[in-house]
Amino acid sequence: MSKQEYTITVYTENHIGLLNRIAIIFSRRKINVESLNTSPSEVAGIHRFTIVINEVEDVVRKLVRQVEKQVEVLKAYYNTNDEIVWQELAMYKVPTDEIAEKVKVERLLREYGARAVVIRKDYTIFETSGHREETDRLVQVLEPFGLIEFVRSARVAIIKSSRGFHEKLKEFEALRPGANIVENEFLDKQEEVFTM
Amino acid sequence: MDTLTLPKDKQTAAKQETVEVTGSVALLDALIAEKVDTIFGYPGGAIMPIYDALYDYNDRLKHVLVRHEQGGIHAGQGYARTSGKVGVVFATSGPGATNLVTGLADAMIDSTPLVCITGQVFAHLLGTDAFQETDVINITTPVTKWNYQVTDATEIPAVIAKAFFIAGSGRPGPVLIDITKNAQLQKFSYDGYKPCDYIRSYRPKPLVRKEYVQQAADLINKAEKPFVIFGQGVILGKAEAEFKAFLQKSGIPAAWTILGMSAIATDHPQAVGMLGMHGNYGPNVLTNECDVLIAIGMRFDDRVTGRLDKYAKQAKVIHLDIDPAEIDKNVKSTVPVWGDCKETLPLLTEMIEPKVYPQWLQKFRDFEQQEQEICIQPELHPDTEILTMGEVINILNDLTKGEAIVVTDVGQHQMVACRYAKFTKTKSNITSGGLGTMGFALPAAIGAKFGDPARTVVAVIGDGGFQMTLQELGTIMQSKVNVKILILNNQFLGMVRQWQQLFHERRYSFVDITSPDFVQVAKGYGISGQKVSEREVLRGALETMLNHNGAYLLEVMVGKENNVFPMVPQGCSVSEIRLK
Structure with missing residues (x-):
């Protein structure tokens, strides 16, 4: 069994500290998290984590069970790259004059499926999404033209074989809505509060 | 700070009318509703409102003041292990936590x-490096089943309810609730x-x-040399009776892990002893000879x-466990049986055919005979003048008739006690198994x-271990x-010394430990005791200890360089177990 990329999808409650609880399951075994995305799912109160690691399947299976065992985790899955469709979003900031004069913007946009988000006199921001190699290629292309800044998001992925996740989540929410998150409302009131 | 104590007729649950209470009172009310009778704790600045409220609950909640928070939590563990209930511990912020x-x-x-x-x-001080502030939630995340920080008193009833549910259900574990001081003081309308x-996100079983279960039964029915190994899951699942019924019908020999010990009587006709590094000869060797290995409530x-x-x-391995993460974690199972063994064992018992395995069981007894001659006899009946740990435990068995709760610390004495102690009742063997925490025994025994009682x-x-938490003599x-x-004093950190002798060419690096006069130390705490080093007086001394009205400390000087075998x-296989 050799190491390969696995994408782990985790549905969770929205709970302070859960990110740490999940992260330490990986760091405890000295496994590097290649990419981590966490954001609200389509159902209120339920969050979705997408975690990418490089490991052998046996270890991944154990990790996923340990993730799923956490009290606030609804469900966890793992998949190989063959089993998912995934994207990463990338943004590129380049000087407008260089781009306008030296490369054909139009060709760039077409070839890399990019989109200009902002065009100003001093700079232009392109956005594209795709696999790592694709977004990397555009970096290389833009590098000679004075790339100013580049950023890439974590992977988000959809499982090809999934069925009824959306309905299942809605059932969860309908059955018993998640508790509202209580944040610390006192933090900005330091001056007003009498302390001992 | 003024706290409002609930009048007795307004206490706990199901009262529709609301009443203004502080977070502290709501907490204590919750504990009473959860039928908590004993709390082990230590006060301090950030938990003072709770202790202030506790002052008025003295008649309903027994608080045991420990001498160190570590002692408090070990006492809570000892309490949980012998009572089968959830242990409750109080500590303050920062160092307390x-x-x-x-x-x-x-x-x-x-x-x-x-x-x-x-x-x-206070909540508004979080993250400011306030006095006795520490990030308890993040420090304890890897070592808790669940934890939560309360900053608003209205959360307290629901959070405490969740805490008890999570701690006690499924595979049990520790839960920590961190309550900011403002939430302890805050008044709210409590119903x-x-x-x-x-x-909704938690499935305990x-x-x-x-x-x-059927596949497992089929394997068992076809087996010629089946072997049961069981752990604490049987005790935690309160499934001792179900387990005994399974053993009786199946006729399969059974060995325990250190924490599974006492789930069945040590003299059960199918009991073949303890597994593991210092376990018995037969169960270790024959693990590599059985044809079906049935693991129940244990985690390899x-x-x-x-x-x-x-x-x-x-x-072929059948693994019964309540925690899906344990299945295939270390040993790949042929048939995984997920579930609470209190439910799965009766199902399995029903599906199997009644059988006996006299020849197979005899094999265990033959190994036992070899172990008896080489290890057990010299340990329990030594022909030297110097006392052994084993003979002390052997006399203790005799005097307690296997009815006592034995709490052990960590090291050679633990292995000897667990090898030779006899038990007739469940929840009798209390020890730090997984973590191997020296200093566990004294506070755990209190709990x-x-x-x-x-x-x-x-x-x-x-x-060695006694000196790690001897401050709890004050609690006693x-x-x-x-x-x-x-x-059991061998004047060494014995287990490390044994390893140094066997694997590090007798380079005794920092294992020679000096002790105070333990009997005098106990005397300072008003606890009677004596020290013995001769065989003639050993039995009498143990009798005195057991018959003494109240706590008693008996120090027995044993051989300095005895090894546990x-x-x-x-790095060796279980079948490569050494008898000497």
């Missing part, structure tokens, strides 16, 4: 249900306590899949399996006594805890 960490880690790895309440600085029995710890790639490779509690401790003195302290050396 960090002192709990060892106990939390111990409870986590040994699946002990605890609810720990820590005070925390009673509602226990929690459902959390996996659903039992009958087809797997490395101290049980030895070298994994040479562990029970010939056998064990509160958890089951009718029984005799004997804490067997080494000279103040709360008049009737525990019997049996120190048999032993599966690290």
Whole structure:
């Protein structure tokens, strides 16, 4: 069994500290998290984590069970790259004059499926999404033209074989809505509060 | 600060009318609703409002003042293990909370249900490096089943309900609730306590899949040399009766892990002893000869399996466990039976055919005979003048008739006690199994006594471990805890010394430990005791200890360089177990 990329999808409650609880399951075994995305799912109160690691399947299976065992985790899955469709979003900031004069913007946009988000006199921001190699290629292309800044998001992925996740989540929410998150409302009131 | 105590007729649950209470009062009311009778704790600045409220609850909640928070949490563990209930521990913020960490880690790895309440600085001070502020939630995340920080008193009833539910259900474990001081003081309208029995993201027990139980039964029915190995899951699942019924019908020989010990009587006709590094000869060797290995409520710890790639490779493995993450974690199972063994065992018992395995069982007895000659006889009936740990335990068995609770610390004395102690009742062997926490026994024995006050509690401790938590003698003195302290003193950190002798060419690096006069120390705490080193007086001294009215410390001087055998050396297979 050799190491390969696995994408782990985790549905969770929205709970302070859960990110740490999940992260330490990986760091405890000295496994590097290649990419981590966490954001609200389509159902209120339920969050979705997408975690990418490089490991052998046996270890991944154990990790996923340990993730799923956490009290606030609804469900966890793992998949190989063959089993998912995934994207990463990338943004590129380049000087407008260089781009306008030296490369054909139009060709760039077409070839890399990019989109200009902002065009100003001093700079232009392109956005594209795709696999790592694709977004990397555009970096290389833009590098000679004075790339100013580049950023890439974590992977988000959809499982090809999934069925009824959306309905299942809605059932969860309908059955018993998640508790509202209580944040610390006192933090900005330091001056007003009498302390001992 | 003024707290409002609930009038007795307004206490707990199901009262529709609301009443203004502080967060502290709501907490204590919740504890009473959860039928908590004993709290182990230590006050401090950030938990003062709770202690202030506790002042008025003295008649309903017994608080045991410990001498160190680590002692408090180990006592909570001892209480939970002998009572079968959730242990409750109070500590303040900062150092109070960090002192709990060892106990939390111990409870986590040994699946002990605890609810720990820590005070925390005012919510508006969080993150400011306030006095006695520490990030308890993040420090304790890896060593708790669940933890939560309360900053608003209105959360308290529901959070405490969740805490007890999570700690005690499924595979039990420690839960920590950190409550900021403002939430302890804050008044809110309280409409009673509602226990929690459902959390949508939490499934305490996996659903039992009958087809797997059937597959397991089929394997068992066809087996010629089946072997049962069981752990604490049987005790935690309160499934002792179901387990005995299974053993009786199946006729299969059974060995325990260190934490499974006492789930069945040690003299059960099918009992073949303890597994693991210092376990018995037969169960270790025959693990690699059985054809079906039935693991019940145990997790294949490395101290049980030895070298994994040479562990029970010939056998089909049936693994019954409540925690799906344990299935296939260390040993790949042929048939996984997910579920609470209280449910799965009766199903399995029904599906199997009644059988006996006289020849197979005899094989265990033959190995036992060899072990008897080479290891057990010289340990229990030595022909030298110097006392052995084993003979002390042997006389203790005789005097307690196997009815006492034995709490052990960690090291050679622990292995000897667990090898030779006889038990007739469940929940009798209390020890730090997974974490191996020296200093566990003395405070755990205190808790064990509160958890089951009718029984005799004997804490067997080494000279090293005793010095780690001997401050709890103060708790024993103040709360008049009737525990019997049996120190087996070999004047060494014996287990490390044994390894240094066997694997490090006798380079005794920092294992030569000096001890104070333990009897004098106990005397300082008003605890009677004596020290013996001669065989003639040993039995009498143990009798005196057991018959003494109240706590008693008996120090027994034993051989300095005795080793615990048999032993599966690290990195070896269980069948390579050494008798000497």
